Every structure is written in structure tokens, then in C-alpha cells.
Amino acid sequence: MHEPHQLKVYKFGGASVKDAAAIRNLVQIVRQYGSDGPLLVVVSAMGKTTNALEELYELAHAGHDYAAPLHTLREFHLSVAAELGIAADFSPDAPGLTELLQLLGDRLATLQPGDYDKQYDQVVSFGELLATCIVARALAAHWLDCRPLLRTDHTWREGRIDWPTTERNLRATLPDLLARGPVVTQGFLGGTASGLTTTLGREGSDYTAAILAYCLGAGSVTIWKDVAGLLNADPKFFADTVRYPEISYQETIEMAYYGASVIHPKTIKPLAVRRIPLLVKSFLDPTAEGTIIHDCRHGLLAPAFIRKAGQCLISFESKDLTFISEENLEVIFGALAQVRLKIHLMQNSAISFSVCTDFSAHRLSTLLALLREQFTIHYNTGLELYTIKNYDAASIRRLTTDRQLLLEQRTRQTFQFVCRGGLNE
Numbered sequence: 001m002h003e004p005h006q007l008k009v010y011k012f013g014g015a016s017v018k019d020a021a022a023i024r025n026l027v028q029i030v031r032q033y034g035s036d037g038p039l040l041v042v043v044s045a046m047g048k049t050t051n052a053l054e055e056l057y058e059l060a061h062a063g064h065d066y067a068a069p070l071h072t073l074r075e076f077h078l079s080v081a082a083e084l085g086i087a088a089d090f091s092p093d094a095p096g097l098t099e100l101l102q103l104l105g106d107r108l109a110t111l112q113p114g115d116y117d118k119q120y121d122q123v124v125s126f127g128e129l130l131a132t133c134i135v136a137r138a139l140a141a142h143w144l145d146c147r148p149l150l151r152t153d154h155t156w157r158e159g160r161i162d163w164p165t166t167e168r169n170l171r172a173t174l175p176d177l178l179a180r181g182p183v184v185t186q187g188f189l190g191g192t193a194s195g196l197t198t199t200l201g202r203e204g205s206d207y208t209a210a211i212l213a214y215c216l217g218a219g220s221v222t223i224w225k226d227v228a229g230l231l232n233a234d235p236k237f238f239a240d241t242v243r244y245p246e247i248s249y250q251e252t253i254e255m256a257y258y259g260a261s262v263i264h265p266k267t268i269k270p271l272a273v274r275r276i277p278l279l280v281k282s283f284l285d286p287t288a289e290g291t292i293i294h295d296c297r298h299g300l301l302a303p304a305f306i307r308k309a310g311q312c313l314i315s316f317e318s319k320d321l322t323f324i325s326e327e328n329l330e331v332i333f334g335a336l337a338q339v340r341l342k343i344h345l346m347q348n349s350a351i352s353f354s355v356c357t358d359f360s361a362h363r364l365s366t367l368l369a370l371l372r373e374q375f376t377i378h379y380n381t382g383l384e385l386y387t388i389k390n391y392d393a394a395s396i397r398r399l400t401t402d403r404q405l406l407l408e409q410r411t412r413q414t415f416q417f418v419c420r421g422g423l424n425e
């Protein structure tokens with residue numbers, strides 16, 4: 001399907017580099033499957049490091065004591081490196097671990113009040129920097145700092161790619177490096193023209209793999225996961241999952257859009273545009289077939305069950321009992337865009353308009369401040385949004401029985417509802 005001389009991009013997420021044993025397994029996979037041509041390896045932060053960095057940042061930004069969690073993070077990375085026999089201050093082409101940890105400490109110590117999202121990127125990005133330093137050493141591969149190459153604008157925490165610049169940068173730099181052996185770089189990160197770090201949105205490393213593959217004309221991208229491929233539901237929440245052996249870009253984009261957590265939603269488009277196949281494989285069982293996502297036609301697919309937790313249902317009522325009009329909606333949409341709350345589902349009635357979004361205390365309070373004068377606003381938090389794609393009667397029954405639905409909507413292919421959280425199957 002792809003020729004041996006074509007570039008392969010491998011992406012390893014947090015779970016696949018969560019400790020020394022996991023990194024040894026990664027090395028094994030790369031040696032066994034990735035050594036027949038040029039290879040670019042994209043790595044996320046180890047295990048739950050990004051969450052740990054978010055908490056650390058939150059504490060430091062609020063002026064609280066963060067010494068203990070910083071110590072934990074530091075010891076964790078140093079102990080994994082030690083277990084792999086990697087020196088902490090190493091390497092001609094990569095910063096040393098101790099140097100990075102020192103730099104992280106300095107950043108935290110010199111945070112300024114305000115500028116929350118901008119400083120978040122300068123701190124939380126250390127997860128990928130640390131992980132790639134360790135993995136590059138374990139693989140004896142070249143460590144590449146992607147930030148000067150992967151150019152974004154200044155949209156902190158969700159950097160938007162400057163495609164022409166990024167493509168030019170990558171094409172000027174990577175072929176020579178790749179000709180000399182495997183290259184390891186960071187997922188999730190980018191950089192602005194002025195040299196500041198940006199991040200691409202949580203779980204954005206898949207997207208990084210797609211950006212690199214698109215710009216370099218790769219032959220394939222492989223995402224190594226802890227599941228056997230693209231499944232019709234997350235096995236953490238649903239019993240009896242089935243794997244799709246083959247699926248189109250279109251179907252996958254829609255599933256990712258509705259919140260299927262297996263692939264970051266922005267990943268598919270760049271690959272589809274250049275017709276680069278995306279393989280989803282298990283790092284726990286690399287010989288298993290996995291899933292291939294590419295241009296294909298298939299018959300009816302098994303219904304996909306997608307759960308989004310942490311949802312909030314907000315309803316806006318006009319204060320004077322006038323109907324919700326286009327003018328009202330324009331104001332509401334404008335405010336939602338301004339606070340960067342994405343609508344996952346919406347519905348209107350005569351005098352009220354409801355949206356389901358991710359819950360963020362900070363964004364919600366800004367939204368209320370913007371719209372409180374014009375609308376009476378109610379909201380419920382702690383909700384879940386379920387989507388069944390390619391539904392049938394049995395799949396709807398399976399999810400809705402015993403649940404009280406706060407909102408539901410159905411199109412020809414898709415059934416969605418919002419309900420209170422906490423009820424797993």
C-alpha cells in the first residue's frame with residue numbers, strides 16, 4: 001500500500017510512553033516496523049504529565065505553593081531516564097533533562113499576573129520537550145525542536161497553523177535529517193514568528209503528525225494506541241465494542257467531530273487532502289491488524305457510540321418575551337465565539353435558545369457577564385452528550401433506557417441527546 005522509501009510518520013501518545021517499560025516497547029516497535037525507510041516519530045508528554053503541568057501552572061499562576069508537584073514531576077522524569085540508562089544532562093543535539101527542568105522551574109517562578117493562556121503554553125509545553133528528550137535518546141535518534149518550524153499565529157492554547165510557512169520550513173529542514181536516521185519530535189507544540197511557544201489544543205499530537213505528514217508528503221501516518229484500532233465506542237465506557245477494519249476519512253471526521261476521543265478532530269483533513277492513509281494500531285499488540293482510514297467506500301457501519309462528558313447546557317430567554325430572532329442569535333453566537341465556547345448541540349423554541357458546550361467556569365462567567373443584560377440565562381452543568389452515529393432502534397434503546405434526556409435531536413444518520421452525567425452502562 002505504501003512504498004518502502006516513502007516517509008512514515010509514527011505518533012506515540014502519552015500512554016505509550018508512560019514509563020520506562022512503555023518506552024522500551026516503543027523502541028521495539030520502531031526497530032521492528034519502522035526501519036525500512038525514513039521515519040519521523042511524534043511523541044506526546046508521558047502518561048498524565050500534561051494534566052500535572054496544567055495543575056502546576058494553575059497553582060503557580062494563582063500564587064500558591066507548587067514545590068511538591070514540581071518535585072514529583074521532576075523525579076518522575078529523572079527516574080524514567082535513569083531506568084533507561086539515560087544520563088540526565090546529555091546529548092549534543094538536545095537539551096539535557098536537568099536543563100529543561102531548570103528552565104521549567106524558572107518559568108514558573110517568573111510568571112506574570114494575567115496573560116493566562118499565553119503563559120500556559122510556555123509552561124505546559126514542557127511535557128513534550130521532556131518526553132522527546134528521553135525517547136530520542138532511547139532510540140538513538142535525532143531530537144528535533146518542532147517549534148521554530150511548525151509556525152502558528154498567536155491563538156494561545158489552540159495555535160492556528162500558518163501552512164505555507166510551516167511547509168516551507170519543514171521541507172527545507174527535514175529531508176536531510178531524515179536521510180541520516182529516525183527523527184523524534186514533539187506533538188502538540190508550535191511556535192509563533194516571534195519565537196514563543198504555542199500549543200495546538202489538548203490531545204493535539206495526532207494533529208501534529210498529520211501536519212508533518214501533509215507538509216512532507218508522507219506515505220502514511222500510524223497512530224499507536226492502547227486500543228486495537230478505531231472502535232465503535234470507547235471501551236472504558238461501553239461494553240461489546242467492535243473494530244472498524246477500514247473506514248473512510250469522511251466517516252472518521254464526523255466521529256471525531258462528535259467527540260470520539262480516538263483521534264483529534266483536526267487530524268483527518270490534512271491527510272484526506274493529500275490522500276495519506278492513517279493507520280491506527282495497538283502498541284500492546286503491534287501484530288494485530290488495526291484500522292486503516294483512507295479513501296474507500298464501505299457498506300453500512302456498526303453504530304458508533306460517542307460520549308462527551310463535562311458538558312453544560314445553557315439556555316437564553318429573551319427578557320421581554322419576544323421571540324428568539326436572528327438578531328438575538330447573532331448576539332448570542334458573537335458572545336460564544338468571543339469566549340471561545342464551541343457549540344456541540346443547539347435548539348431553539350419560541351422564546352428560548354439552548355446550547356450544549358464544554359463546561360468551563362471561566363468562559364461561562366465571561367459569557368454571562370456579556371449577555372446577562374439582554375437575556376435571562378439558565379444553565380446546568382455536570383452533563384453528558386451522547387451521539388449515536390448510524391443509529392438504529394436497538395442502539396437508541398441501549399443508551400436511552402433509564403436515562404432522563406434533557407435535550408434530544410435526530411437527523412437521518414445521527415441521534416444525539418444530553419443527560420445528567422455519571423451513569424455508565
Ligand code: ASP
Pocket residue numbers: 013014044045050051127187188201202203204205206
Ligand atoms: N500531551 C498533550 C495532551 O495530553 C497532547 C497530546 O497528548 O496529544 O493533551
Ligand code: MG
Pocket residue numbers: 013014044045047050203
Ligand atoms: Mg496526552
